Amino acid sequence: xxxxxxxxxDTVWHRVLTCKLLRLLPDRHMVHMIMEMVGNRSFTLTTGNxxxxxxRRFKNGVPQGCVLAPLLFNIYISDLPTTISRKYIYAENxxxxxxxxxxxxxxxxxxxxxxxxxxxxxxxxxxxxxxxxVSPVFHLNNKEAKRELKLNFNxxxxxxxxxxxxxxVTLDRSLTYRRHLESHGKxxxxxxxxxxxxxxxxxxxxxxxxxxxxxxxxxSNAEYCALVWSRNPHTRLIDPAINDALQIVTGCLRSTPxxxxxxxxxxxxxxxxxxxxxxxLTRRAIEPRHLLHSALTCPSSADAQRLKSRHxxxxxxxxxxxxxxxxxxxxxxxxxxxxxxxxxxxPTRLRILIPDTGTHPLGMxxxxxxxxxxxxxxxxxxxxxxxxxxxxxxxxxxxxxxxxEQTVDHVVLQCPIHRPPxxxxxxxxxxxxxxxxxxxxxxxx
Numbered sequence: 001x002x003x004x005x006x007x008x009x010d011t012v013w014h015r016v017l018t019c020k021l022l023r024l025l026p027d028r029h030m031v032h033m034i035m036e037m038v039g040n041r042s043f044t045l046t047t048g049n050x051x052x053x054x055x056r057r058f059k060n061g062v063p064q065g066c067v068l069a070p071l072l073f074n075i076y077i078s079d080l081p082t083t084i085s086r087k088y089i090y091a092e093n094x095x096x097x098x099x100x101x102x103x104x105x106x107x108x109x110x111x112x113x114x115x116x117x118x119x120x121x122x123x124x125x126x127x128x129x130x131x132x133x134v135s136p137v138f139h140l141n142n143k144e145a146k147r148e149l150k151l152n153f154n155x156x157x158x159x160x161x162x163x164x165x166x167x168x169v170t171l172d173r174s175l176t177y178r179r180h181l182e183s184h185g186k187x188x189x190x191x192x193x194x195x196x197x198x199x200x201x202x203x204x205x206x207x208x209x210x211x212x213x214x215x216x217x218x219x220s221n222a223e224y225c226a227l228v229w230s231r232n233p234h235t236r237l238i239d240p241a242i243n244d245a246l247q248i249v250t251g252c253l254r255s256t257p258x259x260x261x262x263x264x265x266x267x268x269x270x271x272x273x274x275x276x277x278x279x280x281l282t283r284r285a286i287e288p289r290h291l292l293h294s295a296l297t298c299p300s301s302a303d304a305q306r307l308k309s310r311h312x313x314x315x316x317x318x319x320x321x322x323x324x325x326x327x328x329x330x331x332x333x334x335x336x337x338x339x340x341x342x343x344x345x346x347p348t349r350l351r352i353l354i355p356d357t358g359t360h361p362l363g364m365x366x367x368x369x370x371x372x373x374x375x376x377x378x379x380x381x382x383x384x385x386x387x388x389x390x391x392x393x394x395x396x397x398x399x400x401x402x403x404x405e406q407t408v409d410h411v412v413l414q415c416p417i418h419r420p421p422x423x424x425x426x427x428x429x430x431x432x433x434x435x436x437x438x439x440x441x442x443x444x445x
Contacts, residue, residue: 001096001110001151001158002166004132005121008092009069010061012076013125014039017062020075038062038072060125081120083113090167107149110135114153130156136164140174169225177229181237184222188241191217192248199248204368210249211266211364218245223273227281230274231311242270251372255391256381260350263343264375266359272335272342275320280331282317353378353428363430370438373445377427380408382445411443418443 005011014035021031041063045053062069070091080087085098096113100106121128135151135158148160162173170180195213198205205213222238229235246261247254262269268276285292296317329337339357354361363374376382385406388394399406401417411418412427420426420442426434 001114001135001153002133002164003094003096003114003117003153004129005092005094006127006129006132008126009064009073011126012062012073013060016124017072017076020078024075034068034072037068077124077126081116083116084109085113087117093167095166103144103147103149107151110149110151114151118153130158133158134161134164136161136171136173138171138173138175145173167225169228176234177232178234178237181229181232181234184224185237185241188218188222188238188245191221192241192244195245195248199251199368206368207249207265207364207366207371208360214245214249214265215267218242219267219270219273222270223277226274227278227313230271230278231313231316235274239270250375251368252375252379253381255387256379257348259346260348260379262339263350263354263357264361264378266361266364268335268339268357269342272338275338276331276335278313278317279320279334282321283331285317286321349380350378353424362428366430366435367439370435370442373438373442374427374430376445377408377412377442382408383443384408384411384445411445 017038018031018035021034022028025031039058041058042055043058044055062072073091074089077089080089083096085096088095088097094117096110096117098106098109098113100109118128130153133153135149135153137147137149137160145162151158151160163179164171170177170183172179195210195217198213199210204210218241222242243258243261246252246265246267247256249267250256250261250264252261252264259269281292282296284290285296287293295314336357343351343357363371366374373382381387385394385399386397389397397405399410399415399417401415403410403414406415412420412424418441420437421433422429422431426437
């Protein structure tokens with residue numbers, strides 16, 4: 001059951017908070033100083049016609065946005081009564097969870113355990129929202145797909161839901177995360193459209209600006225809570241939007257091999273970034289005081305019985321820990337190592353021009369037009385006659401100089417009309433002559 005507290009931070013009772021702080025801290029002067037910061041706050045109400053109320057002082061609540069507020073709220077509810085079910089709380093969201101093979105047993109335990117926290121929360125002056133409180137059911141038994149639990153919460157019957165949203169993640173009955181990734185993919189499409197406007201061919205922003213915007217707008221949203229769903233096959237629903245963003249950063253065409261885009265954009269592949277986040281959490285979970293320590297070090301029999309197609313977190317985390325030889329290496333360095341190893345084994349022609357991975361590939365500071373032309377020369381996918389002929393957009397693959405086929409190798413190494421001043425070597429050094437050629441002499445590719 002997901003219990004929602006209305007305005008939880010604003011309803012913290014100062015008198016009760018003071019008593020709990022005195023039990024926790026031995027110094028009453030420290031408690032007095034904390035309560036002065038929390039309680040010494042006043043407000044006035046101003047209407048539209050300029051009338052103002054008299055100054056009033058806050059008697060309840062902790063200041064939202066303050067670093068101290070979440071810690072004080074955790075202290076305020078730290079004495080939640082013990083229940084058979086497991087309880088988890090994040091900010092004002094309280095979850096009461098119980099698992100069992102018998103539906104009737106689950107229903108009885110939850111009905112018993114929800115009454116105790118309700119009484120406690122009401123005593124602590126915390127307001128419950130019965131309309132936002134939901135009772136989702138998660139299981140893999142398709143025969144019981146429509147089965148509902150009859151739970152009483154605050155003297156009201158709570159209907160079961162087969163899909164709910166928790167902390168921005170849509171949870172369905174069988175935890176496939178398909179609906180969550182579908183909605184995430186739609187959000188990413190709108191953000192990629194914004195990036196496309198930034199990269200307008202007339203005044204387009206530079207590659208460094210576009211790279212930063214992609215990390216902030218696309219990757220931050222695409223990787224939200226990726227530790228939960230990153231091993232799910234439905235991640236393919238958001239990967240196309242990520243690739244579109246990388247194409248905008250690099251200026252490459254759609255026919256460009258996908259594995260070339262992260263190298264040119266200076267952004268680690270999405271799969272490696274997600275595995276790195278999983279490894280980072282796993283390293284923290286090894287510590288005995290971590291919430292996931294027992295689940296990671298002593299997995300239960302229920303974890304072993306989960307469907308392999310779900311790719312649960314514990315086996316994936318244990319595999320990553322055993323796969324990373326040096327446990328002291330940070331997740332970011334592990335990501336760099338994995339990216340470099342994958343790129344070393346990649347047979348693509350781009351590896352000749354960019355042998356090593358990195359966040360700032362050569363040429364990112366160039367003008368947008370020169371940067372786009374450079375990347376299309378590097379990948380070999382552009383408006384060359386050979387490509388246009390293959391796409392059905394030209395009648396012939398022949399070059400203007402008379403060669404039978406105008407490929408990127410012909411343009412860079414042989415063409416007497418379009419060849420750059422230093423040939424292939426110029427694309428790996430980018431001196432002034434090559435940069436000038438990219439801006440003014442290079443054909444529109």
